[in-house]
Amino acid sequence: MPAKELNKSCMECKDAEFELTVRKRQLCSLCFKRFIAHKVQSRLSVYRAFGLDGPKTQLLLPVSFGVSSSVLLHILNTDRQHRLDNGRPLGYDFKILVIEPSTVAATGNPFDQNYDALEKNFPMHTISRIPFHSIFNYVPEMEEIMREYAGSRFIDDSTRSNEERLAAFRASISTPTSRTDVDTVLLTRLIVEFAKKSGCESVIWGDSDSRLAAKALAGVAKGRGASLTWQVSDGMSPWGVRFEYPLRDLYKAELLQYESVCAELSDIVIPDQPPSDNVLTKNLSIDELMLRYVQNQGAKYPGVMANVARTANKLNPSTSDNAPTCALCAGLVGNVKGNSGVTVANQAEDNHSSQFCYGCMRSRPEELC
Numbered sequence: 001m002p003a004k005e006l007n008k009s010c011m012e013c014k015d016a017e018f019e020l021t022v023r024k025r026q027l028c029s030l031c032f033k034r035f036i037a038h039k040v041q042s043r044l045s046v047y048r049a050f051g052l053d054g055p056k057t058q059l060l061l062p063v064s065f066g067v068s069s070s071v072l073l074h075i076l077n078t079d080r081q082h083r084l085d086n087g088r089p090l091g092y093d094f095k096i097l098v099i100e101p102s103t104v105a106a107t108g109n110p111f112d113q114n115y116d117a118l119e120k121n122f123p124m125h126t127i128s129r130i131p132f133h134s135i136f137n138y139v140p141e142m143e144e145i146m147r148e149y150a151g152s153r154f155i156d157d158s159t160r161s162n163e164e165r166l167a168a169f170r171a172s173i174s175t176p177t178s179r180t181d182v183d184t185v186l187l188t189r190l191i192v193e194f195a196k197k198s199g200c201e202s203v204i205w206g207d208s209d210s211r212l213a214a215k216a217l218a219g220v221a222k223g224r225g226a227s228l229t230w231q232v233s234d235g236m237s238p239w240g241v242r243f244e245y246p247l248r249d250l251y252k253a254e255l256l257q258y259e260s261v262c263a264e265l266s267d268i269v270i271p272d273q274p275p276s277d278n279v280l281t282k283n284l285s286i287d288e289l290m291l292r293y294v295q296n297q298g299a300k301y302p303g304v305m306a307n308v309a310r311t312a313n314k315l316n317p318s319t320s321d322n323a324p325t326c327a328l329c330a331g332l333v334g335n336v337k338g339n340s341g342v343t344v345a346n347q348a349e350d351n352h353s354s355q356f357c358y359g360c361m362r363s364r365p366e367e368l369c
């Protein structure tokens with residue numbers, strides 16, 4: 001009997017029965033959570049102050065109710081509570097931002113209960129809830145950028161509500177890849193402006209290693225190689241707010257494991273829709289296709305996918321301050337020195353012209369042929 005019991009015990013604390021296997025180690029749920037949390041905390045160690053009275057950096061955590069951002073929230077909250085209980089310096093604190101999922105995707109899922117559970121389980125934090133179309137309030141120049149970007153396929157009617165105007169703009173973009181692509185750009189701009197207005201120095205994104213690898217591959221396929229730096233690597237974004245990806249050492253499957261042993265998250269997380277066989281591949285965006293590919297292949301060859309994200313994190317942002325940047329996504333307009341990107345002549349009578357990067361041009365409603 002003792003030998004049998006030994007086989008079942010956690011390899012770390014040897015005290016409890018093991019519940020999960022992670023990276024070939026059999027751990028109890030407590031040791032497992034500690035292992036995962038350590039991977040996150042070491043990524044955020046730059047924000048730790050040296051003394052209790054040190055300045056506290058404010059970070060912004062966008063929560064989408066997906067498993068990754070919810071797990072990240074749980075890890076950061078547990079660490080914060082632990083530090084407060086032990087009188088240790090926080091170093092940083094964070095605010096939570098929810099962009100109403102129903103205004104981003106028409107999934108038909110009401111999420112009020114998830115939001116209520118979020119407020120109930122994490123009462124120590126400032127949680128803000130804003131709709132996607134508040135981009136017109138947070139990024140006032142977006143109105144003009146959208147008009148110029150979309151060209152004649154989109155007629156903006158300023159008498160309509162912001163919600164209708166954003167819907168009309170998104171509807172003018174024809175392919176799923178382009179729609180997802182432009183949505184990502186718009187959501188990033190909205191989150192960044194919210195961070196700035198609420199005094200946050202950094203945005204902490206809940207992208208797992210798997211998603212970062214998928215983003216790196218999809219970014220190249222979509223002609224967005226030039227803006228990959230801040231989409232996948234830690235550092236300064238073009239808008240004066242830092243981007244951090246503290247889940248970069250963790251696979252999506254490990255985050256799902258974490259969620260499974262976290263009762264507090266069960267009412268918060270909206271599970272991923274299982275991939276439907278009815279959806280034709282051509283109706284999937286490149287981003288979705290890549291994510292599926294990385295998740296499938298990552299299960300077989302985790303090291304390879306980890307290497308994609310790790311290599312992408314070594315990309316250095318351009319050091320040139322005067323290089324022309326895209327009005328929509330702030331990517332460099334020229335991919336290489338001397339290449340001036342694409343100039344879009346507006347169809348309007350004022351003959352005004354503006355510049356968007358190659359990646360944005362490819363997603364534009366009216367393609368140049």
Ligand SMILES: [Zn+2]
Pocket residue numbers: 010011012013014015016027028029030031032
């Ligand atoms: Zn243990």
Ligand SMILES: [Zn+2]
Pocket residue numbers: 326327328329330331356357358359360361
């Ligand atoms: Zn762009």
